[in-house]
Amino acid sequence: MATAAPSLPLRPTSSAAPPFRVLPGFNLTLGYTLGYLSLIVLIPLAAVFLKTAELTLAEFWNVVTAPRVVASYKLSFGMSLLAAAINAVFGLMLAWALVRYSFPGKKLIDALVDLPFALPTAVAGISLTALYAKNGWLGQFLEPLGIQVAFKPLGVLVALVFIGLPFVVRTVQPILEDLDTELEEAATSLGAQRWQTFRHVILPIVFPALLTGFALAFARAVGEYGSVIFIAGNIPMVSEITPLMIITKLEQYDYTGATAIATVMLILSFALLLIINGLQAWTAKRTGRDR
Amino acid sequence: MSIQVRNIHKQFGAFTALDDISLDFPTGELVALLGPSGCGKTTLLRIIAGLEQADAGQVLLDGEDASGTHVRDRQVGFVFQHYALFRHMTVFDNVAFGMRMKPRGQRPSEKQIAEKVHELLNLVQLDWLADRFPSQLSGGQRQRIALARALAVEPRVLLLDEPFGALDAKVRKELRRWLRKLHEDLHITSIFVTHDQEEALEVADRVVLMNQGHVEQIGTPEEVYRHPATPFVYGFLGSVNFFHGRVEGEGLRVGGDHLHHGVQGLGQGAEVVAFARPHELDIMVDGDAGDGVAARINRILAFGVTARVELDGINGATGQHFEVELTRERVAQLDLHEGQSVRLLPSRLSLFEQPHAARAAGAAR
Numbered sequence: 322m323a324t325a326a327p328s329l330p331l332r333p334t335s336s337a338a339p340p341f342r343v344l345p346g347f348n349l350t351l352g353y354t355l356g357y358l359s360l361i362v363l364i365p366l367a368a369v370f371l372k373t374a375e376l377t378l379a380e381f382w383n384v385v386t387a388p389r390v391v392a393s394y395k396l397s398f399g400m401s402l403l404a405a406a407i408n409a410v411f412g413l414m415l416a417w418a419l420v421r422y423s424f425p426g427k428k429l430i431d432a433l434v435d436l437p438f439a440l441p442t443a444v445a446g447i448s449l450t451a452l453y454a455k456n457g458w459l460g461q462f463l464e465p466l467g468i469q470v471a472f473k474p475l476g477v478l479v480a481l482v483f484i485g486l487p488f489v490v491r492t493v494q495p496i497l498e499d500l501d502t503e504l505e506e507a508a509t510s511l512g513a514q515r516w517q518t519f520r521h522v523i524l525p526i527v528f529p530a531l532l533t534g535f536a537l538a539f540a541r542a543v544g545e546y547g548s549v550i551f552i553a554g555n556i557p558m559v560s561e562i563t564p565l566m567i568i569t570k571l572e573q574y575d576y577t578g579a580t581a582i583a584t585v586m587l588i589l590s591f592a593l594l595l596i597i598n599g600l601q602a603w604t605a606k607r608t609g610r611d612r
Numbered sequence: 613m614s615i616q617v618r619n620i621h622k623q624f625g626a627f628t629a630l631d632d633i634s635l636d637f638p639t640g641e642l643v644a645l646l647g648p649s650g651c652g653k654t655t656l657l658r659i660i661a662g663l664e665q666a667d668a669g670q671v672l673l674d675g676e677d678a679s680g681t682h683v684r685d686r687q688v689g690f691v692f693q694h695y696a697l698f699r700h701m702t703v704f705d706n707v708a709f710g711m712r713m714k715p716r717g718q719r720p721s722e723k724q725i726a727e728k729v730h731e732l733l734n735l736v737q738l739d740w741l742a743d744r745f746p747s748q749l750s751g752g753q754r755q756r757i758a759l760a761r762a763l764a765v766e767p768r769v770l771l772l773d774e775p776f777g778a779l780d781a782k783v784r785k786e787l788r789r790w791l792r793k794l795h796e797d798l799h800i801t802s803i804f805v806t807h808d809q810e811e812a813l814e815v816a817d818r819v820v821l822m823n824q825g826h827v828e829q830i831g832t833p834e835e836v837y838r839h840p841a842t843p844f845v846y847g848f849l850g851s852v853n854f855f856h857g858r859v860e861g862e863g864l865r866v867g868g869d870h871l872h873h874g875v876q877g878l879g880q881g882a883e884v885v886a887f888a889r890p891h892e893l894d895i896m897v898d899g900d901a902g903d904g905v906a907a908r909i910n911r912i913l914a915f916g917v918t919a920r921v922e923l924d925g926i927n928g929a930t931g932q933h934f935e936v937e938l939t940r941e942r943v944a945q946l947d948l949h950e951g952q953s954v955r956l957l958p959s960r961l962s963l964f965e966q967p968h969a970a971r972a973a974g975a976a977r
Contacts, residue, residue, distance in 0.1 A: 506663050507696040507758075511710035511765055512684045521709070525700040608700035608745075 366587065372580040384581045389557050390566050396474055397563040398589060401542035404481035408538045409531055412489025419490070420497040434490050437483055442547025449480055450552045472554025477562060480548045485538030492534035496527045525608055529601055536597040543590050613674045613768040613801050614639045615660060620669035622655055622825075629655045630666070631825040640799045642792070644806055644816035648848070652825045653805045654773055660803065661771050662686050673768070689762030689800075693774040695754045697746040703757050704729055704742040710765035732760040735794070752783040756790075763798075772804035776811065784808075788815050809849050813837060821845050843964045846887045853893060853934045855886045855905060855961075864961075867925075869905045873961050883966035888958040890937040895921065896955040897946050904955030907934055912948060919943045923956070 373381065384390070419431055437445065453460045453470035463470060470476045500523065508518040546564040553560040563586055570579035615637040622630040629652045637643050645653040658664040660671055662683035671678050678686055698706050707729045711720055720728070733739040736756040746754055755775055762770065775791070776784040792815050795802055806812050812819050813833040821828040821836060821844070829841040840846040847854075857866040859882045864871040871886070878884065896904055907923035910933075914920075919940050925932035934956060938946075948954070 501694075501696065503692050503694065503696040504698065506683075507690065507692060507761075508698075508709070508713075509683050510661060510663070510688060510690040511713060511761065513709070513713040514684070517713050521713070522698055 369580050369583050369587065372577055373584045375577050376581055381581050384578045385585045389561065390563070390582060392558045393561045393563040393566045394585070394589070396477060396560065397543060397586075398593075400474060400477045400481055400562075401539050402593075404478055404485050404542050405535045405539035407478075407482050408485045408489045409535045412486060412534060412538075413493055413527070413531060415486075416490045416493040416497055420494060434487050436487075437485075438487050442484065442545065443551070445483060446480060446548035446551030449476070449483065449548065453479065453552065471552050472556065472560060474560055476552040476554070477549055477560060480552050481542040481545060484545055484548055485542050488537040488541065489531065489534030492530045492537065493527055496530040500526060525604075528604055532597060532601050532604075536594055539597075540590065540594060543586070614672075615769060615801060615803070616670075616672040616675075617656070617660065618670040618672065620656065620659060620666045620671070622652070622659065622664070622666050628825050630659070633669070633825075633827060635820060635827065635830070637801060637803060639801055641817045642795045642802045642804070642815065644804055644812035644819045645822060646806055646809060646812040646819050646848075647822035647828075649807055650824075651822045653807075653822050656822075657771050657773055657803060657805050660769075661688050661690050663690070687765070687768045689759075689765065689767030689770045691755070691758050691762050691770070691772040691775050693777045695746070695751075695758045695778075697754055697758055697761070699746050701745075702742065703733070703738070703744050703746070703749070706746065706757060707732055707761045707764050709761060728764060732764055735763070736760045750783075751779045752787055755779065755787065759794075763800075767800065770800045770802040772802065774805055774807070776808075777806070784811070791815060813849070821848065823848075840887075840962070843885060843887065846962065846964075851890055851935055853888050853890065853936075853956075855888075856883075857886060858883055864963075866905050869955075870903060871905065871958065871961070872903055873958075873963075878963065878965065884963045885966065886958075886961045886963050888961050890920070890935045891918075892958055892960045893934070893936045894957045894959060895936055895938065895942075895946060895948065896957050897948070897952070904957040905934075907954060907956050909948060909950050909952045909954060912943065912950060914940055914943060921948065923954070926953070 376384070415434065419427065419434075450471055451457050453463070453476060455461070455464050455471070457471070460471060468475070470479055504522055504526075505518055508522045513521065544564065546562075546568070549562050550565055553562060553565075555561050555565055563582060567579045567582050567586075570576075570582065617633055617635050620630050620633040622628075633652075633656060645656060647653050655664060659666050662671075662678070662681065666679070673681075673686065698709065701709070704726075708725050711725045711728065714720075730739055730742070733742055736759060738753055738756055738760070741749060741753065741757070746757070749757065755778075759772075759775075772791075776787050779787065788811055791804075804815070813836075816833060818830065819833055819836050820830050823844045829836050829845045831839075831841075836845060837849050840849060843854075846852050855864070855866045855871070857864040857871070859865075859878050859880055860870070861880075863873050864884065864886060866886075873886070906926050908926055909921060910924050911922040912919060913922070917940075918937050919942075921936045921938060921943070923934040923936065925934060936956065
């Protein structure tokens, strides 16, 4: 039996009422975001590409594949990835110690983590060089062991690890703080060993944050200039980083050459960051977090 | 497997969580640890599991001292109040976790694991959720998965920490019945912690009542409900009326009133608190002032099977509230109405001497 509803004229459900969103401000937000991004990021980057476009393809290729330049890519990207990886491991440990344990001076150490952010990079470079040079505090002990840090690729790595440290710690820390100790207790009561709990329970949960920290540390390391040039010694084919190659070109008033190398750097960095993002999306999907 | 705890003591700073607790949990029984929050019941459970260590005392599993045994070797299944499911794993992987973590030599093959997981998921009636993630499940489903996960390692004991605490009333009731049935099928020695007296009485074979780090009473649900051993238990299990009074002759003096009662074992003039359940009180309309406690009817709630009468004490018992449960016929017969002055006459009274009573009054309030 039909219910005795009052026979209201059916309102046409189409056209008339414009669709509305429950959360306001979408247009404003999108417009603002695009405008701001263009102004701050896209336009300067576009200028790099435009300037580079003054070169012919052959000239461009000559500039960006010069042996010295190629060597610098290898050093810059290789050491940046390595430094980010080292930071991922030790940053996670540091974050873990800061979150899980209380010890005297914890607040102080917590504050120290941010110092590489605050320190002018040149100061960091000079102090690292002073430490690791042949006659430096640490260098004098390492030198007899056959380990040369300053003016070698290893020196570049040390500087990049130093400046990238805060990223991993600060991205992983809040995730670890949220991590319920009950999860670890549950894993242990199910018979998991300590490392199994870490590998199968803790790591999957912090992994996305760890990856973000890794990406940030990597991005920072690729672009780093100030702290590296002092300790690297800038020996052609050995310890020249790509940003230095760009500066060198600029100093020779070879603006197009500089932007050409910058273009390559940009593209490579962008590709690597895209891969990291893809990896993040993939893990999120695999672990049911993408809803 | 049987569980015994011997003289367990646990201190958190200045706070004594457990004070010399000794208990026996016989094989195959489902025992409830019942008490108000902060009474130490969860701490005791965690000590039995090995998640926490006692300052003194022993935990015996099957007669063997397990105090030095690590959690992972105790073979206890632990179910947490907030499920503690691994949210990055599917339901299947959650249940399989314990089996996959076994040392290589003892680890079953993936095929055996899959069989076992599906068997357990069938047991908790959630086989169809195997590929979901915990965030896609309801609270009740999550807790059943957590239970299946704990059972997967074939624990010798099952420990449940407020397993239904985070669920809504309807689901809680359903799961209660389900847990009872599961226990009857599996007969694993189980201990569950709860602050819900109804839950404890309904599900458990035996109930251990705890308060402020002490055990107040141990018994079957029937025993503890019908014969509370201490004022605390009286106050904690079900609603109760209490009268402060003094032993006088054959009875009890409450303010200006007198209650006839066969007082035994208490000296004349002893300060006591007397307890009576709502159904153990009767209302007299025309009684003379010789017997019963004077009270005024405040409200009559007659919508259930039985009628509930709420009264305010007068004549010495002022400021006190009473609750009486009567049949509706009785209410009609007495022709009660609100504002009426009546006398309360207990059919049964339990007396406790004052030093005890002071604590009970606090709990009953």
